[in-house]
Amino acid sequence: MNPHFKTIRTRIAPSPTGFLHLGTARTALFSWAFARHFGGQFVLRIEDTDVARSTQDSVEQILASMHWLGLEYDEGPIYQMQRLDRYQAVAQQLISAGKAYYCYCSPEELAAMREDQKARGEKTGYDGRWRPAPGKQLPPVPEGVKPVIRFANPEGGEVVWDDLVKGPIRIGNKEIDDLIIVRPDGVPTYNFAVVVDDWDMQISHVFRGDEHVNNTPWQINLFEALGAPLPQFGHVPIILGDDGLKLSKRRGAVSVTAYEEAGYLPEAMLNYLARLGWSHGDDEIFSREQLVAWFDGAHLTKSPAQWDAAKLEWVNGQYIKAADDARLASLVAPRLSRRGLVVPPDAPLAALCALFKDRCSTLEALADWLVMYFGPVQASDEDRAQHLGEAARDALAALAIALKDAEWTPAGISSAMKAVLAQKGLKMPQLAIPLRVLVCGRTQTPAIDQVLALFDRKILMDRLQAP
Template structure:
């Protein structure tokens, strides 16, 4: 069996972080088994689906770097196929027209609720042997309903949750097509996965209730039922399902926060899956290790601190030139131009062991490209009149350096501290405050060397 998986988001908003994990697991499973990973856009919700959301999904997939082998396929371009299959189900007796009005359905619902029962359609229009159907009303455009089997149950072995059994009596006669002819979600999914020969449906466990409804349609079509794997939901650090109103839930949020996409994927891989104590690993290694049997059936929690730690490991290991290409955008957002300053790659090389995000790196890189005014608190503590006089003397000594590099500057600072009869912080901190505008910087000699003689001297006497 050639493994074929799919990721099928609905374009009703930004690409959700839970969707990215689903895509990652589906992608890795296909790659591990030498199969194909398919991207499908489920855009039949005409009221909520938008071109902007489609673009956001495509941009998000590109940003995280999950490549797909086929697609993207769009459900709205497959309407003729859905109509053909619906007609086949009608002709084979597995579907029927239902002429119940909205008022009748609401009355059925109210009656069931009054008895404390689960609301469901009373199957008034379901054809049965010996049953006389009502007269067809002239003012009602019918829906098409699926003829769900009576008695028995749907059983499947979920690749994450194990054996699941749902009684047919729990299933309603599902609407396959609305009065305007547009097909419904559960039906379209079955036809799509059937046509696309999907072997493994890996998705969130909020779809568990849809699975039995889909399996009975597969069976009616005499189609091969794929294997299902329902992934547990992702919760926030409070143990509550992620909310768009409360939590960072889209890949755009994490991009804006300066999270590297490869770090995000590494972190998401560890949400509900693990390989011993391994925390940092490449996608190649993840593909080799990944197996659905190792996915936990319990919800996972987003741990912000753990994500930042993971991101920091990737920043430390990153090539400075690649970091510079990414940090440049964050500096531009701050209105900072890197022209005329040190090479941004050299700045990133100096800062990368100190930063957890690219935003933090851009903030720390700013003083290399424009002088920053220290806060009043910093000035009061480190730029007293005595400090200012000492900085002028240091500037004179620095101006006479034969070689402007970190080693020479480090030796100069040590000698200057000795001459002044003070401790290192009484020189180092004022230099940082005056030159950088902040006091939390890398080694002061390395900072001064990178800034360059002319700029450092200019700032020291400003």
């Protein structure tokens, strides 16, 4: 644990420049589970300093995704753009301490600087021309140019930290230059704002994607320059897509809410995300409570995780099979409504879910099955030609008569079917398959007596008598 803090506090800090993607959702999950495991707090921060690309729609999508996943936060959402005065005050504090300075280089000047460095075969970076030093003559301040504020990064030594995932990491200060911490318009840059935020919010542990490893030396140096307690960092590996390339919101990733729309359960998504880069023995299916009990920050893998859509679907299927039928009914009802179907208030929706859920890996697949109860069906021409011949139609007509006064239960329907089989000298498949084609629009279903018993009697009788 972090000796600088009395309480475990973690955070997730998405940028509202698009949807909450799966990598950020996984990081949120790890941060949430870690805080919950140790009885700490979890904070949601919206890093909206990219004013040109940040949108309110993205903010709302992020909040909706967090709510759907059940990642409740103890503080937030906190918006960086509402904290500009605080960043300015800390920047001035650094300037007063000689740890930051104004830089008046124009973009053209910086580009020329990089080109000159490349021509000399040097590492590109800011050359410190506006950095004050004893006896140094600074360039004259140009008129009409708004300066940036740069952090005076230490010029020697190393930045060393023991990463919670990767272990010890060392990066020499000569590898990094003087970071811009405040832009000309007064808006802080990412690396500066995140340090001030984590300091003010007393964040003890930072889990984030390993693309941030290169930002960490600057941030550690800023924490130390401010005399602020240093969080512990854990950089989790990237998630690879099916093509082996990084899954990101700019390349191939799907939003968290898209999985909700596709019929995945939030607990299944949490379970699957947790297993992307973390494990607890061979356990594949586990509850939120088990995750919190087990997630102590250990057993995070160093290698990239591979997104596996088929595995997620399998996990979701396990959760659907185990789900409460009344809950499934409440989740599938709006999906039927979106298809233009009217579900009567007295429809046995929970019983329908119970009958079909073992065959489904998503709520959409479950809705696909239930459509036949609330809307017209039409089997394929091939199935109708193969299974609805004259003999089959004769048997179905006899069944319609037998069902008129039958008890509307699986046993009552089964008894009527057996009577027709005996009367016509047929075997069960010779009646059951045509019956499925005519009533259900398909050749395969669960036990046909159970399927028919859940139909409205009038709808079923109308279909049996259809030409």
